[in-house]
Amino acid sequence: xxxxxxxxxxxxxxxxxxxxxxxxxxxxxxxxxxxxxxxxxxxxxxxxxxxxxxxxxxxxxxxxxxxxxxxxxxxxxxxxxxxxxxxxxxxxxxxxxxxxxxxxxxxxxxxxxxxxxxxxxxxxxxxxxxxxxxxxxxxxxxxxxxxxxxxxxxxxxxxxxxxxxxxxxxxxxxxxxxxxxxxxxxxxxxxxxxxxxxxxxxxxxxxxxxxxxxxxxxxxxxxxxxxxxxxxxxxxxxxxxxxxxxxxxxxxxxxxxxxxxxxxxxxxxxxxxxxxxxxxxxxxxxxxxxxxxxxxxxxxxxxxxxxxxxxxxxxxxxxxxxxxxxxxxxxxxxxxxxxxxxxxxxxxxxxxxxxxxxxxxxxxxxxxxxxxxxxxxxxxxxx
Amino acid sequence: xxxxxxxxxxxxxxxxxxxxxxxxxxxxxxxxxxxxxxxxxxxxxxxxxxxxxxxxxxxxxxxxxxxxxxxxxxxxxxxxxxxxxxxxxxxxxxxxxxxxxxxxxx
Numbered sequence: 001x002x003x004x005x006x007x008x009x010x011x012x013x014x015x016x017x018x019x020x021x022x023x024x025x026x027x028x029x030x031x032x033x034x035x036x037x038x039x040x041x042x043x044x045x046x047x048x049x050x051x052x053x054x055x056x057x058x059x060x061x062x063x064x065x066x067x068x069x070x071x072x073x074x075x076x077x078x079x080x081x082x083x084x085x086x087x088x089x090x091x092x093x094x095x096x097x098x099x100x101x102x103x104x105x106x107x108x109x110x111x112x113x114x115x116x117x118x119x120x121x122x123x124x125x126x127x128x129x130x131x132x133x134x135x136x137x138x139x140x141x142x143x144x145x146x147x148x149x150x151x152x153x154x155x156x157x158x159x160x161x162x163x164x165x166x167x168x169x170x171x172x173x174x175x176x177x178x179x180x181x182x183x184x185x186x187x188x189x190x191x192x193x194x195x196x197x198x199x200x201x202x203x204x205x206x207x208x209x210x211x212x213x214x215x216x217x218x219x220x221x222x223x224x225x226x227x228x229x230x231x232x233x234x235x236x237x238x239x240x241x242x243x244x245x246x247x248x249x250x251x252x253x254x255x256x257x258x259x260x261x262x263x264x265x266x267x268x269x270x271x272x273x274x275x276x277x278x279x280x281x282x283x284x285x286x287x288x289x290x291x292x293x294x295x296x297x298x299x300x301x302x303x304x305x306x307x308x309x310x311x312x313x314x315x316x317x318x319x320x321x322x323x324x325x326x327x328x329x330x331x332x333x334x335x336x337x338x339x340x341x342x343x344x345x346x347x348x349x350x351x352x353x354x355x356x357x358x359x360x361x362x363x364x365x366x367x368x369x370x371x372x373x374x375x376x377x378x379x380x381x382x383x
Numbered sequence: 384x385x386x387x388x389x390x391x392x393x394x395x396x397x398x399x400x401x402x403x404x405x406x407x408x409x410x411x412x413x414x415x416x417x418x419x420x421x422x423x424x425x426x427x428x429x430x431x432x433x434x435x436x437x438x439x440x441x442x443x444x445x446x447x448x449x450x451x452x453x454x455x456x457x458x459x460x461x462x463x464x465x466x467x468x469x470x471x472x473x474x475x476x477x478x479x480x481x482x483x484x485x486x487x488x489x
Contacts, residue, residue, distance in 0.1 A: 064445065065445065091438060091442060096436060096437065097435055097436055097437075098436065099431065099436070135408070154410060154411075156411050164417050164420055165411070165412040165413055165414075165415075165416070165417075166411045166412055166413075167411070167413075168411055168413075170413075170420055170424075171409070171411070171413035171415065173424075173427075174415075174420050174423035174424045174427065174488065175413055175414075175415035175419070175420050175423065176409065176413055176414055176415050177409060177413075178423065178488050179488075179489075184409055187408050187409050188408060188409055188410055189408055189410060223483060226483070239435050239482070239483060239484070239485040240483065240484065240485070241431070241435075241480075241484060241485040241486055241487060242480070242484050242487055243487060243488070244487055244488070244489060253431075253485070255431065255435045255436065255485060360446075
C-alpha cells in the first residue's frame with residue numbers, strides 16, 4: 001500500500017498537470033472598490049508616532065514658488081489589508097491623480113508578468129517577436145534584458161538642469177523621439193551584448209511597454225493595461241499616457257492616486273495574487289525582488305540608487321558594485337517602486353504593510369527615504 | 384551602352400546612399416535644442432496638469448514652470464490643447480486624448 005502511494009506520488013510529481021501549482025498564499029484580505037478604513041483606531045492609539053511622521057513629511061520649507069525641501073502631496077499606509085493612515089496636502093485628495101514618473105516602470109514590469117501568466121510571452125523571447133519594427137541587430141535583446149535594464153542599448157539617462165542634448169530620456173519624452181518612443185529606443189545602437197551590463201533607462205522600460213502591448217493588445221485591445229492589471233486590482237481612475245503612435249509611455253507617464261498605487265503594492269505583497277486570482281506567475285515576485293545578474297557584472301553612470309531587481313528597488317546590497325544596504329533601518333525584505341520628485345511605493349511583506357508617498361520634491365536630496373518609511377512603520381505597524 | 388553603365392553606377396550609388404541614410408540611427412548628442420525641449424516639456428506638463436491632474440490654470444502655471452521661466456503657454460479648453468512656445472519659434476502642442484490616455488505631445 002505504502003509503495004503504491006509512493007509510486008502514485010511519483011507519478012503525480014512527474015505528470016505535466018502537476019507543474020507549479022497555481023495556488024495563492026493566505027492573505028489578510030483585499031479591498032473592494034474602496035480600501036477598508038481602519039485609520040480611526042490608529043489615530044487614537046498612535047498620536048506621538050503620527051506627530052513625528054507629520055512633522056517630518058508635512059512641514060513645508062519656504063514658499064511654494066521656491067520649491068524647496070520636502071513637499072509631500074500624499075501618504076497612505078496599508079496594514080493587514082486595511083487603510084490605517086492617510087493624509088493629503090498641497091491640493092491633493094483621495095481622488096486627484098498624481099504623476100507617478102518612474103513608479104510607472106514597476107507597473108510596466110508587472111504587465112509583463114501578467115502577459116507571462118497568460119502564456120502570451122516568455123522572458124527568453126526576442127523583443128522582435130513583439131516589436132517587429134526593432135532593427136534586426138537589436139533582436140538579440142530578450143524580454144528579460146529589458147526587465148533588468150540590460151539591453152546594452154547606448155543610452156544616457158540625464159534629467160533636467162544637465163546637458164540636455166546629451167540626454168536620451170529628454171530626447172525620447174520631449175525631443176526628436178517623442179512621436180514614436182518605442183521605435184526611438186529600439187533604433188539606438190548597442191554598446192554591450194544584452195545581459196552583460198546594467199544601465200538605468202526610462203527608454204528601456206518604455207520599449208518594455210511596447211513588448212507588453214505586442215503580447216496583450218491582440219487579445220485585450222488598445223486599452224489592454226486596464227483588463228490586464230488596472231481593473232483586476234481595482235484601480236479607480238488611472239491615466240496612462242501614450243505617444244502619438246499609441247505606445248504607452250511605460251517608463252514615466254502613468255498618473256494615479258496614492259490609494260491606487262497602494263493596490264500595486266498589495267498585489268506584490270500577496271505574491272501576485274488578488275483575492276483568489278493569480279495575476280502573476282508563481283515565483284514572479286521573488287524573481288523581481290532579488291539582485292539581477294547584469295547589475296553584478298557591469299554598471300554604468302548611476303553608481304548609487306540603482307534598480308537591483310526587475311523594475312523594483314530592493315533592500316539588498318550589491319557587493320560587486322560596492323553598494324551597501326540601501327535602507328539600513330528598514331526590514332531586509334522591503335522593496336519599492338520609486339519615481340522622480342519623490343514618488344514611492346514601499347512593500348514590506350514581513351510587516352504585511354504597504355507605504356505610499358507621492359510628492360513634488362524638486363530637490364531630490366531633500367527627503368531621507370530610510371527615515372520616512374521608518375516613521376511610517378511606527379505609525380502603521382500591527383499593534 | 385556607356386549611358387546604361389553610367390545609370391547602373393548612379394543607381395548603385397543612390398542605393399548605397401539610401402541604405403546609408405536608412406541605417407542612420409538615433410543617438411546622443413541629439414538634435415533638438417534647449418528651447419524646443421522646453422516648449423515640449425511645458426506643453427505636455429501643463430496639459431496633464433490641467434486635464435489629468437485637474438488643477439486650475441494658476442496652479443498649473445506654477446507646476447509647469449521651468450527655470451529660467453522662458454516658456455509661455457495658452458490653453459484651448461474646447462479643443463483641450465495646450466500650445467507652448469519659447470519666443471516666437473519652437474512651438475509645441477499637447478492634446479488631451481481622453482479619460483484613459485491623458486495628454487500626448489503632437
